[in-house]
Amino acid sequence: MNSKPIGVFDSGIGGLTVVRALTQRLPHENIVYFGDTARVPYGPKSPQVIREYAAQDVEFLISRDVKMIVIACNTVSGVALDVVMKHAKVPVVGVILPGADAAVAATRKRRIGVIGTIATVNSKAYSHAIRLLDKEAEVFSRACPLFVPLAEEGWTHHTVTGLVAKEYLFPFKLEKIDTLILGCTHYPILKDAIRTAVDESVTLIDSGEATAVEVERILDEKKLRNPSQLKPHLQFFVSDLPAKFSEIGERFLGQKMGRINKTGEFHL
Amino acid sequence: MNSKPIGVFDSGIGGLTVVRALTQRLPHENIVYFGDTARVPYGPKSPQVIREYAAQDVEFLISRDVKMIVIACNTVSGVALDVVMKHAKVPVVGVILPGADAAVAATRKRRIGVIGTIATVNSKAYSHAIRLLDKEAEVFSRACPLFVPLAEEGWTHHTVTGLVAKEYLFPFKLEKIDTLILGCTHYPILKDAIRTAVDESVTLIDSGEATAVEVERILDEKKLRNPSQLKPHLQFFVSDLPAKFSEIGERFLGQKMGRINKTGEFHL
Numbered sequence: 322m323n324s325k326p327i328g329v330f331d332s333g334i335g336g337l338t339v340v341r342a343l344t345q346r347l348p349h350e351n352i353v354y355f356g357d358t359a360r361v362p363y364g365p366k367s368p369q370v371i372r373e374y375a376a377q378d379v380e381f382l383i384s385r386d387v388k389m390i391v392i393a394c395n396t397v398s399g400v401a402l403d404v405v406m407k408h409a410k411v412p413v414v415g416v417i418l419p420g421a422d423a424a425v426a427a428t429r430k431r432r433i434g435v436i437g438t439i440a441t442v443n444s445k446a447y448s449h450a451i452r453l454l455d456k457e458a459e460v461f462s463r464a465c466p467l468f469v470p471l472a473e474e475g476w477t478h479h480t481v482t483g484l485v486a487k488e489y490l491f492p493f494k495l496e497k498i499d500t501l502i503l504g505c506t507h508y509p510i511l512k513d514a515i516r517t518a519v520d521e522s523v524t525l526i527d528s529g530e531a532t533a534v535e536v537e538r539i540l541d542e543k544k545l546r547n548p549s550q551l552k553p554h555l556q557f558f559v560s561d562l563p564a565k566f567s568e569i570g571e572r573f574l575g576q577k578m579g580r581i582n583k584t585g586e587f588h589l
Numbered sequence: 590m591n592s593k594p595i596g597v598f599d600s601g602i603g604g605l606t607v608v609r610a611l612t613q614r615l616p617h618e619n620i621v622y623f624g625d626t627a628r629v630p631y632g633p634k635s636p637q638v639i640r641e642y643a644a645q646d647v648e649f650l651i652s653r654d655v656k657m658i659v660i661a662c663n664t665v666s667g668v669a670l671d672v673v674m675k676h677a678k679v680p681v682v683g684v685i686l687p688g689a690d691a692a693v694a695a696t697r698k699r700r701i702g703v704i705g706t707i708a709t710v711n712s713k714a715y716s717h718a719i720r721l722l723d724k725e726a727e728v729f730s731r732a733c734p735l736f737v738p739l740a741e742e743g744w745t746h747h748t749v750t751g752l753v754a755k756e757y758l759f760p761f762k763l764e765k766i767d768t769l770i771l772g773c774t775h776y777p778i779l780k781d782a783i784r785t786a787v788d789e790s791v792t793l794i795d796s797g798e799a800t801a802v803e804v805e806r807i808l809d810e811k812k813l814r815n816p817s818q819l820k821p822h823l824q825f826f827v828s829d830l831p832a833k834f835s836e837i838g839e840r841f842l843g844q845k846m847g848r849i850n851k852t853g854e855f856h857l
Binding site for chain 1: 626627628629633634635638707734735737738739741742748749752753756829830833
């Protein structure tokens with residue numbers, strides 16, 4: 322049982338930053354990743370459609386016999402956590418609750434900023450999660466639609482990225498936040514530009530890293546840790562296979578990806 | 590028969606710039622537009638997937654009893670024109686051939702630039718179409734992935750857009766093109782920034798406008814023009830209904846859109 326893989330899914334490529342965080346914290350866990358590249362991005366889609374897609378994504382991971390499921394997608398975690406829990410017979414972790422938890426632990430002024438896709442921000446998932454943990458916390462949210470294509474272009478240290486970050490994040494200065502949640506799995510790639518655009522004292526919360534901490538806690542609680550000390554097996558599946566996936570993916574993952582498998586007629 | 594609508598489809602919202610060009614040139618034609626917003630964007634997807642989606646998009650328009658089909662999407666026109674023609678029993682016009690034709694007519698130095706999505710550029714559809722018309726023409730192509738999100742953000746005259754355009758289009762100066770095809774239906778929205786980034790003497794070809802000219806020619810040739818002089822009926826269908834569609838759409842269309850209809854379970 323314990324050598325079974327952890328299943329991780331995302332609408333596309335961004336979830337690989339969560340896989341990176343998982344492999345750093347849990348270097349002996351096997352992982353099966355599914356990126357729904359045929360239907361990416363989920364961000365601009367309606368909650369109803371996202372919930373249908375999420376159910377199908379989970380079915381795929383379940384068919385790979387995973388011991389746990391990580392929703393490495395803020396959009397899905399925000400609008401379809403219940404759907405995933407209903408379809409999975411294994412523990413489920415989304416990125417929203419761990420991210421909210423880490424932010425509440427980090428803030429001193431109880432003024433927290435959240436950035437993400439339009440869908441994530443509109444879902445108010447982070448605000449609700451934060452308010453559950455701290456009724457008094459003030460949450461300021463902002464969608465940053467250009468960050469995903471900038472991360473995919475690899476313009477991590479480009480003047481343009483600096484200007485875009487400054488424009489999107491400027492209002493947070495007036496709102497005097499002291500903690501900012503990177504509420505989209507692409508955003509850690511742009512961490513340097515984001516850091517420069519907010520006050521130096523602001524703590525950046527990478528939801529992927531916070532999620533890896535939560536995954537470790539659950540594995541220990543349920544006694545599901547892989548006892549093997551060997552190099553783990555990482556498998557990557559996508560519903561469509563643009564060259565782009567491996568090209569950009571290795572930058573997101575921080576290591577070579579090896580073979581990428583294409584699922585069957587899943588995307589239709 | 591002639592009062593039947595022209596069917597227009599796109600992966601999402603960009604095709605509305607083609608509808609705008611059509612309504613300007615053919616102000617009495619009824620139009621049914623379908624935007625596959627549940628699966629947008631097609632640009633990064635594989636040709637095989639795009640062909641499957643295109644076949645479904647055409648089926649939808651055929652079910653609306655259209656007299657003609659306009660593929661208002663460069664990506665689909667580039668990789669699936671044959672699929673659309675096979676499924677449609679009515680005349681079909683894509684945006685690639687009219688755009689290539691207009692560019693060949695405009696160039697004096699026979700040096701033509703093409704900008705589009707990664708899929709359009711990789712398909713080499715414009716290069717092939719131009720070479721069919723003029724074997725000696727030299728074609729220089731470049732993907733501009735940030736232009737679509739910039740157009741959707743509405744940053745048409747933003748410093749950032751100017752910088753991005755300068756970076757993407759600078760190599761065309763060295764290549765000494767005199768004509769540039771806007772090979773993506775979003776790009777007319779950024780025409781001013783694009784114009785500033787290339788030499789003033791470069792002729793910009795809006796494939797949507799070129800397509801409207803070709804549609805008019807076919808309507809006349811087949812005697813399919815709508816004889817009515819009344820205000821035409823424009824109908825809009827999408828496979829998913831984010832608020833974004835009408836919000837951004839009116840800017841693309843250049844007029845109010847009225848009711849937007851959602852198709853059934855088409856997106857699954």
